[in-house]
Amino acid sequence: MAAVSAITPSSAIPSRHRVAARRRIGQSVVVGLLLLATALAVALLVTILGYVVVRGLPAIDLAFFTERPRPFGEPGGGIGPALLGTALLAAVSGAIAIPIGMSAAIFVVEYRSGRFAAPVRFAAELIAGLPSIVIGVFVWALLVRGLVGHYAAIAGAVALAVIMVPIVARTVEEVLRLVPNSLREAALALGAPRWKVIMSIVLPTARAGILTAAILALARSAGETAPLLLTALGNDFFSTDLFRPIAALPLQIYRYAVSPYDDWHTKAWGASLVLVVVIGVVGLLLRVVARQRVR
């Protein structure tokens, strides 16, 4: 030992103790930075949610959910038509987009694994990447200016459906790939035709995941504003007519928020709170469903 320390003086090579100390300092600096960034992200979320709750809560009472908007100056008024409109838009756009998206996913996974998967996935990604205002302009040109001839709920539903299709297709594709191939083989070996294997074995096995995909897409489209401005337009009255303009929560928030009146600003916050809570509850439901799938 003595000979070794004579050849390598302790000043040239840091002692084990000092290396460890330096490592500890580096470690705590990195951990500290990560903690700080995490805290900032959480703080941002809490601030936004808190602000929405604080500003929105005063607007909320029972009438807020059931009444239609009133002209400025009249007290009261609510977001009833917007809630109805958002629900109707979700139902119609879901009825259009979920079968299309599911069919694309089933085709890619069950029938032509490989050959068509890449182009279909690429197309889905391109659509998903389009700014939603562009989809709005497209549907405006196609339906509002073209086929329908005026602003209409159906145009809004189509615009939302275009946004939902790639989300449904990609998510369902992932879910179908999770279904073990051994189950398809077992069913095929029993003498089942391919379509029956899909309907009776693959889809039921994946049903929780498919439900998740559908809800995810609906939640995503529920918050879209830009395409609806150009298609559904908004409406102060209760309407279920698909060929008339219709109210929607994001549109109502926008209309209240850009107004010059304090009372309407409060109502915009209230409507925002409702939208956030609805999407949050849907997200929680998703977690529950996803957990059931694991079980």
Next chain:
Amino acid sequence: MSVTMRGTATRETPNEAERASQPAVDPAAPAPRAIALRTEKLSAYYGSAQAVGDVDLTFEVGAVTAIIGPSGCGKSTLLRCLNRMHETTPGARATGRVRLGDVDVYAPATDPVEVRSMVGMVFQKPNPFPMMSVYDNVAAGPRLRGWRMTRREMDDLVERNLRRAALWDEVKDKLHRSGAALSGGQQQRLCIARALATDPSVLLMDEPCSALDPIATYKIEELMRDLSHDVTIVIVTHNMQQASRVSERTAFMLAADDGIGRLVEFGKTDDLFTMPRDARTEAYITGRFG
């Protein structure tokens, strides 16, 4: 469903030169029973890679035939060609002929779905349908094929096939619980019951015990012996003891340097294991490779 192809199982060998290149098949072995299934020059491919080359085999009615060989010798691929499951793998195809009774399995007019409905299959890993109960798993085949049955008939069918698979006593009180909740060995017997429920004339088993413990393996082997009275069984196994325990006839396959699996020797199980005629068979069964 009984197979009616009566057995003159003589092999067509046009000339002696070709005969020399054929696998050694015991010429003295009589073929007293009908042939349920026969392959002629069966080759299988994955894309451009050939996995099985020119296999001629006969499977007797009511017998257990084992296909043995080291990993990668094409034995599972061969098995999957017999009910046209091979082609469900993307890029996979097969050439040559397979005769199932009087059905030409690879004829253009033959519907693979029809073939699969006459041949049951049990896989390496037990694969009961996880979202179905024990009962529904057994009923799955008839339902998938659209058989019209009353509730009562279906109850009888489920019970009969669970009994055939020696599982009834263990599951009769939990018929409506998930099939996935059973033990591994029970799951595999459930899969056997599921495969039997559509009354196949042939049952293909692809290493059915390799995921099971010795006791579960023993039960399945016992079951195979019982079932072979009314179903022709073809079992692929890498376990030579298992082949010698359960089968009457054994085929030994081996992949040559070109990666193509070929039939090396086919004969009575006792003969093949005690006096193999091919040096490669002897090397394999004495544990010198594989």
